[in-house]
Amino acid sequence: MPEFKYELLATDGRARRGRLHTAHGTVETPTFMPVGTVGSVKGMKMEDVKAQGAEVVLGNVYHLMLRPGADLVEKMGGLHKFMNWEGPILTDSGGFQVYSLNDIRTDDEDGVTFRSHIDGSLHRLNPEISTEIQYKLDATITMAFDECTEFPVTYERAKESLERTIRWEKRSRDAFIPREGYGQFGIIQGAHYKDLRKASIDALVDIGFEGYAFGGWLFDETGSKDTYNETVEHCVPFMPEDKPRYMMGVGYPSDLIYSVQQGIDMFDCVIPTRNGRKGQAFVHSGVVKIKQAQYREDPSPLDPECDCYVCKTYTKSYIRHLFVSGESLAGQLITEHNLYFYQKLMRLMRENIEAGTFQEFAAEWLPKVK
Amino acid sequence: MPEFKYELLATDGRARRGRLHTAHGTVETPTFMPVGTVGSVKGMKMEDVKAQGAEVVLGNVYHLMLRPGADLVEKMGGLHKFMNWEGPILTDSGGFQVYSLNDIRTDDEDGVTFRSHIDGSLHRLNPEISTEIQYKLDATITMAFDECTEFPVTYERAKESLERTIRWEKRSRDAFIPREGYGQFGIIQGAHYKDLRKASIDALVDIGFEGYAFGGWLFDETGSKDTYNETVEHCVPFMPEDKPRYMMGVGYPSDLIYSVQQGIDMFDCVIPTRNGRKGQAFVHSGVVKIKQAQYREDPSPLDPECDCYVCKTYTKSYIRHLFVSGESLAGQLITEHNLYFYQKLMRLMRENIEAGTFQEFAAEWLPKVK
Numbered sequence: 001m002p003e004f005k006y007e008l009l010a011t012d013g014r015a016r017r018g019r020l021h022t023a024h025g026t027v028e029t030p031t032f033m034p035v036g037t038v039g040s041v042k043g044m045k046m047e048d049v050k051a052q053g054a055e056v057v058l059g060n061v062y063h064l065m066l067r068p069g070a071d072l073v074e075k076m077g078g079l080h081k082f083m084n085w086e087g088p089i090l091t092d093s094g095g096f097q098v099y100s101l102n103d104i105r106t107d108d109e110d111g112v113t114f115r116s117h118i119d120g121s122l123h124r125l126n127p128e129i130s131t132e133i134q135y136k137l138d139a140t141i142t143m144a145f146d147e148c149t150e151f152p153v154t155y156e157r158a159k160e161s162l163e164r165t166i167r168w169e170k171r172s173r174d175a176f177i178p179r180e181g182y183g184q185f186g187i188i189q190g191a192h193y194k195d196l197r198k199a200s201i202d203a204l205v206d207i208g209f210e211g212y213a214f215g216g217w218l219f220d221e222t223g224s225k226d227t228y229n230e231t232v233e234h235c236v237p238f239m240p241e242d243k244p245r246y247m248m249g250v251g252y253p254s255d256l257i258y259s260v261q262q263g264i265d266m267f268d269c270v271i272p273t274r275n276g277r278k279g280q281a282f283v284h285s286g287v288v289k290i291k292q293a294q295y296r297e298d299p300s301p302l303d304p305e306c307d308c309y310v311c312k313t314y315t316k317s318y319i320r321h322l323f324v325s326g327e328s329l330a331g332q333l334i335t336e337h338n339l340y341f342y343q344k345l346m347r348l349m350r351e352n353i354e355a356g357t358f359q360e361f362a363a364e365w366l367p368k369v370k
Numbered sequence: 371m372p373e374f375k376y377e378l379l380a381t382d383g384r385a386r387r388g389r390l391h392t393a394h395g396t397v398e399t400p401t402f403m404p405v406g407t408v409g410s411v412k413g414m415k416m417e418d419v420k421a422q423g424a425e426v427v428l429g430n431v432y433h434l435m436l437r438p439g440a441d442l443v444e445k446m447g448g449l450h451k452f453m454n455w456e457g458p459i460l461t462d463s464g465g466f467q468v469y470s471l472n473d474i475r476t477d478d479e480d481g482v483t484f485r486s487h488i489d490g491s492l493h494r495l496n497p498e499i500s501t502e503i504q505y506k507l508d509a510t511i512t513m514a515f516d517e518c519t520e521f522p523v524t525y526e527r528a529k530e531s532l533e534r535t536i537r538w539e540k541r542s543r544d545a546f547i548p549r550e551g552y553g554q555f556g557i558i559q560g561a562h563y564k565d566l567r568k569a570s571i572d573a574l575v576d577i578g579f580e581g582y583a584f585g586g587w588l589f590d591e592t593g594s595k596d597t598y599n600e601t602v603e604h605c606v607p608f609m610p611e612d613k614p615r616y617m618m619g620v621g622y623p624s625d626l627i628y629s630v631q632q633g634i635d636m637f638d639c640v641i642p643t644r645n646g647r648k649g650q651a652f653v654h655s656g657v658v659k660i661k662q663a664q665y666r667e668d669p670s671p672l673d674p675e676c677d678c679y680v681c682k683t684y685t686k687s688y689i690r691h692l693f694v695s696g697e698s699l700a701g702q703l704i705t706e707h708n709l710y711f712y713q714k715l716m717r718l719m720r721e722n723i724e725a726g727t728f729q730e731f732a733a734e735w736l737p738k739v740k
Contacts, residue, residue, distance in 0.1 A: 040692055040699045068666070068691040076669060082688050296438070299446060313454050317446055321438040322410055328698050329410045 002026075004183040004210050006244045006265075012358035014236065014263040017350050020056075020244055023181025024080065024088040024140045027055045029244065030260045030349055032342045033090060033268040038063045039073075039083040042273055043332045044339070046085045052308070052336060053343030056088040056140070058268045061133050062097035066116045066123065070136040078138030088140035090268070093130045093172070095187070096215065096248070099148035107147070109164065127171035131184075135177055142184040143213065144172035149191060151217045158191040165189045166203045173207050183210030185246060191216055192227045194234045201238045212239050213246035214264075229258065236263040253282055253345055253369040257362050260349050272342045276335035279323050283341065287370045288316070290334065295320045308340035345369075372396075374553040374580050376614045376635075380724050384606065384633040387723035390426075390614055393551025394450065394458040394510045397425045399614065400630045400719055402712045403460060403638040408433045409443075409453045412643055413702045414709070416455045422678070422706065423713030426458040426510070428638045431503050432467035436486045436493065440506040448508030458510035460638070463500045463542070465557070466585065466618070469518035477517070479534065497541035501554075505547055512554040513583065514542035519561060521587045528561040535559045536573045543577050553580030555616060561586055562597045564604045571608045581636075582609055583616035599628065606633040623652055623715055623739040627732050630719050642712045646705035649693050653711070657740045658686070660704065665690045678710035715739075 002021045006029075010017040020027040034041045034049055037060045041049050049057065059079055064070060076082045079089055095112075098105055104115035111126025130145040146165045149158055169186050176184045186204035190196030204212055214235070218228040232247075239245050246266035247259050256267055272282065281288040283303035288295070290302075301311035302319065310319075310333045322330035345365075352361040372391045376399075380387040390397040404411045404419055407430045411419050419427065429449055434440060446452045449459055465482075468475055474485035481496025500515040516535045519528055539556050546554045556574035560566030574582055584605070588598040602617075609615050616636035617629050626637055642652065651658040653673035658665070660672075671681035672689065680689075680703045692700035715735075722731035 038691070038695045038697060039688070040697050043698050043702070045699070045702075067695055068687070072667060072687070072691075075667060076685060076687055082685070082691075084683050084688075297442060297445060315446060315452070317438070317442070318409070318452050318454075321408070321442075321452075325408045325437055327408060327410050328413050328702075329415070332413070332415075332698075332702075 001180040004181050006211070006242060008241065010354050012353045012356050013261065015260050015349070015353045015358045016263055016265055017353040018244070018265055020088075020265075021181075022088045022140050022183070023179070024086060025055065027088060028350055029265040030256075030346055031055060031266050032256065032346045033058045033266065034339055035060075035268055035270045035273060036083060036085070037270075038067065039079065041335075041339075042277065043328065043335055044273075046083060048336060049085075049339060050087070052339040053347060054087075054339065056090060056266075057085055059083075059089055059091045059137065059139070060097060061091055061094035061125075061130055061137070064091075064137060065094070065125075065133050066118055070133040074136040074138070080138060089137075090141035090185075091134045091137055091139035091143060092248075093134070093143040093145040093187075094125045095130070095146040096148050098125055109167075111145075111168075127168045128175045131172050131175035140182055141211070142176060142182070144169040144184060144186045144209070146187040146189055146215055148189070148216055151191060152220065153191050155193055155196075158189075158193055158196055162190050162196050162200055166200065169204060170207050173209065185209050185211035185213045185244075187213045187215035187248070188235065189216050192218060192231050194231065197231060197235045198238055201235060205240060209243070211244040211246060211266075213248050213266075215248050225255070225258075228255075232259060232262045232264070239263075253342070254366055256342070256345060257349065257366055257369070260353075261358070261362050272338035273335050276338040277331035279330065279334065281334050281341075282338050282370055285368055290316065290320045290323050290330070292320075302334065302337050303341070306337065306341065306344075308337050308344075310334075310337040310340075371550040374551050376581070376612060378611065382723045382726050382728035383631065385630050385719070385723045385728045386633055386635055387720050388614070388635055390458075390635075391551075392458045392510050392553070393549070394456060395425065397458060398720055399635040400626075400716055400723075401425060401636050402626065402716045403428045403636065404709055405430075405638055405640045405643060406453060406455070407640075408437065409449065411705075411709075412647065413698065413705055414643075416453060418706060419455075419709060420457070422709040423717065424457075424709065426460060426636075427455055429453075429459055429461045429507065429509070430467060431461055431464035431495075431500055431507070434461075434507060435464070435495075435503050436488055440503040444506040444508070450508060459507075460511035460555075461504045461507055461509035461513060462618075463504070463513040463515040463557075464495045465500070465516040466518050468495055479537075481515075481538075497538045498545045501542050501545035510552055511581070512546060512552070514539040514554060514556050514579070516557040516559055516585055518559070518586055521561060522590065523561050525563055525566075528559075528563055528566055532560050532566050532570055536570065539574060540577050543579065555579050555581035555583045555614075557583045557585035557618070558605065559586050562588060562601055564601065567601060567605045568608055571605060575610060579613070581614040581616060583618050583636075584634075585618050587619075595625070595628075598625075602629060602632045602634070609633075623712070624736055626712075626715060627719065627736055627739070630723075631728070631732050642708035643705050646708040647701035649700065649704065651704045651711075652708050652740055655738055660686065660690045660693050660700070662690075672704065672707050673711070676707065676711065676714075678707050678714075680704075680707040680710075
């Protein structure tokens with residue numbers, strides 16, 4: 001069984017080309033993780049997710065603990081076997097998801113009590129419970145349990161929350177049962193306050209994790225990316241070089257390029273899958289919203305520059321017809337294309353970092369993609 | 371380009387093992403045609419439909435004329451290219467579907483005027499229009515335009531409707547443009563009145579088609595199959611031996627076995643796909659309703675006797691979890707299994723007819739499958 005280890009292969013500016021060794025296989029970084037919330041990447045067979053280039057996928061503690069339950073998944077041999085995914089799985093700790101349940105959640109120093117969005121039943125998460133659930137799920141990468149705050153948030157509230165998060169992450173680390181090839185990541189909080197983010201990194205490095213992740217929310221309601229960019233640019237240099245850096249819940253293709261440029265190694269996001277189901281295809285020239293009438297008689301593929309199965313096989317006209325007819329196959333096909341597009345983007349970034357041409361690549365791609 | 375031709379290879383009792391030669395390839399019969407109503411077998415890529423064993427699929431004039439329209443499909447190179455299915459396609463003429471639009475339909479001697487279920491717009495179908503639409507769709511097998519009646523129906527009404535249907539089918543034949551490897555089937559009507567069904571066959575044979583189909587509805591509300599069985603048993607011997615015999619819209623696995631035993635060669639039905647989306651899997655021992663609590667922790671496949679991809683890969687516990695979680699993948703996986711199950715059943719029937727063991731096969735399978 002290989003040691004859980006991040007290997008830095010090359011750099012280009014701040015951008016890093018690396019390799020993550022785990023109990024369930026190797027991951028070439030930078031990498032994008034499709035989201036399999038309840039144990040499936042919506043509408044996709046896992047073999048198709050793999051065929052598009054994914055090497056690691058994400059599962060959600062919050063959803064899986066409610067249904068079907070961590071004990072059932074454990075009984076069925078763990079999440080890998082249950083969902084038919086042999087590669088590494090990273091599980092979100094549930095902190096971000098319970099945070100979004102504003103009306104049905106109470107926090108205390110120990111943890112969070114919340115009501116299920118499915119049946120209203122009462123549940124509890126704290127560092128120990130979250131870590132145990134991830135153990136039962138057999139997550140290759142366990143995430144520490146953190147507290148999220150609203151955004152924007154006052155300095156006092158962000159500081160108080162960060163202090164609690166650090167206590168929770170220490171408890172998460174204590175509850176983590178080390179296994180060869182398995183790792184646990186700490187989550188950096190502190191909202192957009194640079195000194196808090198820096199303090200968060202220092203505290204997490206003191207505790208000692210196999211990787212470090214950016215948590216919380218840094219995009220404001222105007223859609224401006226200034227806060228995100230400033231925070232990432234400020235913080236990344238303080239993160240350990242010998243550990244993977246994971247940006248949680250990001251983002252659009254341009255966000256991935258920007259963040260890789262800043263030295264981030266791992267991403268997850270529902271955008272390629274959720275937006276795919278809603279008829280939005282990510283393409284080399286931006287976005288195709290398939291519902292638009294302009295595509296009614298368009299015999300070209302979703303993306304003429306793409307060589308995925310969907311683009312080699314189907315026209316915009318056909319996919320639009322399926323979409324306006326309410327056929328689920330439309331969403332499946334666009335999702336498949338989007339996952340391919342994201343994985344191809346990651347592959348090109350890895351190749352360009354290796355070749356020392358990443359800055360040119362980013363300058364060429366950033367203006368044209370979404 | 372091959373001639374459109376039915377080749378009888380072997381018989382076992384009334385059961386027939388044959389081969390249908392068409393412009394778009396050869397079909398081994400008895401065969402089951404998955405239904406691709408609006409140009410997709412719901413939730414399935416056509417390559418997966420083919421991988422399960424399908425050789426011919428069905429499209430619907432009614433749905434396709436409303437959306438995206440026959441002119442668009444023609445402009446896109448025909449239905450084969452549009453939906454990515456190189457094999458033969460049979461298109462239903464629309465007669466049965468407009469018949470089900472009771473409240474928004476008016477009939478006259480020339481044809482039927484009806485309102486779209488999508489936007490209420492007025493449309494017209496008659497023998498010439500239906501045949502032209504099927505030409506534009508590039509259907510390998512065109513169906514004649516018929517009038518359907520309610521069931522049960524009085525003798526007078528059934529006779530009157532049959533006479534109109536015969537006039538319509540003659541007009542359909544006149545409107546059919548022969549092309550090498552393409553065919554047109556007549557539809558036998560006459561409800562459950564044996565003399566009317568016999569008269570229908572005689573009239574259709576006089577007109578002369580490349581195949582003959584059973585239309586109308588013969589299952590009463592009690593679910594009894596007596597009327598169906600009696601009608602089929604009575605009529606099949608009057609059907610030409612050198613032409614394929616197609617039972618429209620049938621059915622459950624046991625219906626297929628029974629009907630093949632009576633000499634039917636072709637079937638289409640939404641049951642494996644629609645019921646699959648509703649969580650019903652057809653298996654060697656009958657039916658699995660995946661929602662049932664008994665499957666919550668069941669580590670066995672949908673059908674332990676099945677060797678399809680789904681059964682080799684996933685547990686009932688996992689598919690049930692996806693189904694109760696509302697994940698579309700559940701329906702996709704059960705649909706895929708069901709299509710495989712249906713195609714395997716057809717293959718076994720073909721093999722047993724060839725081997726002269728069909729009666730034993732039917733006696734063994736009829737009591738256990740749904």
